[in-house]
């Protein structure tokens with residue numbers, strides 16, 4: 001089936017620290033809130049309880065990822081792009097404080113501790129499963145089993161994807177996408193035509209949305225560079241982006257190569273730390289990996305000759321890399337380990353960089369391939385269930401690999417590159433399926449096992 005994902009579905013704005021464990025559950029909660037609104041007053045009058053049960057990886061790492069407060073905020077009528085961060089802070093600070101849900105005369109007082117942490121292992125349809133049920137005694141008035149499939153995307157039992165028009169240039173692989181490129185029609189032209197057809201937006205509206213993505217990404221880096229001190233949670237991890245950036249700015253970092261690497265890494269880490277604080281970030285493709293693309297965009301925007309339009313176009317090209325990974329493999333750490341998050345983010349950033357530097361479609365293919373290839377097999381083992389260790393520094397490594405990949409791809413002879421991006425996506429999916437579940441966002445393996 002042709003890829004029909006749009007920019008606004010991939011680049012989502014909202015609170016961190018996790019797209020699958022924070023944003024997805026909030027979107028699921030908000031979906032259930034709207035479903036309740038579809039019931040009649042008479043039906044709602046019978047209800048006396050609302051039950052939320054987290055399962056699988058959502059249960060295993062939900063506390064550190066803020067899943068409970070996110071789903072609750074959704075049920076209270078908030079979506080990630082409009083949820084006031086203060087509400088999330090309140091829900092975290094006092095887990096027993098009641099928050100009133102009101103729908104058509106039905107009222108319920110809910111608190112963070114009312115979210116049930118269910119089984120972490122079992123034969124679930126997706127590793128990130130949760131159920132929300134509205135009950136009247138033992139009777140279930142309304143219930144939906146949700147799956148948070150990564151990047152803030154959700155599905156549910158019996159889910160049917162919304163009908164969308166056929167794109168003018170249908171593709172499922174990068175090879176197919178490249179086949180539409182001619183002397184007169186660039187890769188960006190192809191993707192823009194698809195985006196306008198699928199989203200119903202004009203070309204100007206598409207570019208305006210890309211501009212908003214740039215602003216949110218830059219803001220997450222700027223805010224991260226301003227703050228220092230401890231990050232939230234029991235790990236008591238110190239933030240470091242500001243310190244790194246100040247060392248770079250003061251000229252005290254030894255040598256040009258060290259200085260460049262320190263600056264670029266600091267920018268990726270700054271956005272990743274903002275994500276860990278639960279502040280607003282842009283998923284690319286996920287929240288845990290958001291620092292990679294945000295850092296890359298910020299560096300490009302900081303250059304003396306910034307080319308805003310070209311970065312907007314590059315974001316569209318990078319998105320296609322995310323779409324292909326989502327469709328043919330996964331962008332969920334709970335399904336594929338960190339190769340599916342930081343690996344895909346690094347591939348997207350490499351494609352953006354190669355496009356920005358004037359690379360052709362083959363060079364973009366090679367850059368994305370190289371970045372993803374060198375993340376293959378990377379496990380997801382967040383210590384204590386927090387999106388901090390190894391996630392934050394991993395964003396720093398993701399951006400450096402993206403830069404290296406774009407340099408190799410833009411300077412080598414494209415035809416000498418032996419592995420295609422599509423081959424690498426297939427390899428990632430095979431690796432994901434073979435990876436033991438303890439390395440897929442359960443906090444039961446790797447560093448999480450050793451340090452806790």
Ligand code: SF4
Pocket residue numbers: 288289332333337338339341342379380381382387388390391394441
């Ligand atoms: S280790 Fe990677 S996949 Fe796992 S939570 Fe951290 S960033 Fe996400």
